[in-house]
Amino acid sequence: MTAAVVVVICGSTRFRDEIAAVNRELTLAGYIVLAPGVFGHAGDPVSAADKARLDRLHLAKIDLASWVYVVNPAGYVGDSTRREIAYATATGKPVRLWDGEPS
Incomplete structure (x- = not known):
C-alpha cells in the first residue's frame, strides 16, 4: 500500500458547508485531509487570541501537507486565505482553487 497524500483545505470559515463537502470528497478519494476545525465567520465563538x-x-x-486546496465559492478569497496561499507558494506547495464548479 502506498502512503496517502496529505492535502490541506484553505478558505474562509464562512464556507463551513463547502469546506465539509470538499473534505468529504477528498477523504473518499483517499487523501489525508487537514482542514479548519473552527468556523468563526460561520458563528463559532473565536476571540482575537484564538x-x-x-x-x-x-x-x-x-x-504538513503536500498541496493546498483553496475552497473559494464565487472566487471569494479573504485576507487570511490570501496569506495562506502566499505562505504555501513561498514554501513550494502547489495550490489548487475550488470555486464550486465541477473539476
Missing part, C-alpha cells in the same frame, strides 16, 4: 493561534496552526497544517 484567531491568532488558529492562523498559526493553519500555517503548520500547510507545512
Whole structure:
C-alpha cells in the first residue's frame, strides 16, 4: 500500500458547508485531509487570541501537507486565505482553487 497524500483545505470559515463537502470528497478519494476545525465567520465563538493561534496552526497544517486546496465559492478569497496561499507558494506547495464548479 502506498502512503496517502496529505492535502490541506484553505478558505474562509464562512464556507463551513463547502469546506465539509470538499473534505468529504477528498477523504473518499483517499487523501489525508487537514482542514479548519473552527468556523468563526460561520458563528463559532473565536476571540482575537484564538484567531491568532488558529492562523498559526493553519500555517503548520500547510507545512504538513503536500498541496493546498483553496475552497473559494464565487472566487471569494479573504485576507487570511490570501496569506495562506502566499505562505504555501513561498514554501513550494502547489495550490489548487475550488470555486464550486465541477473539476
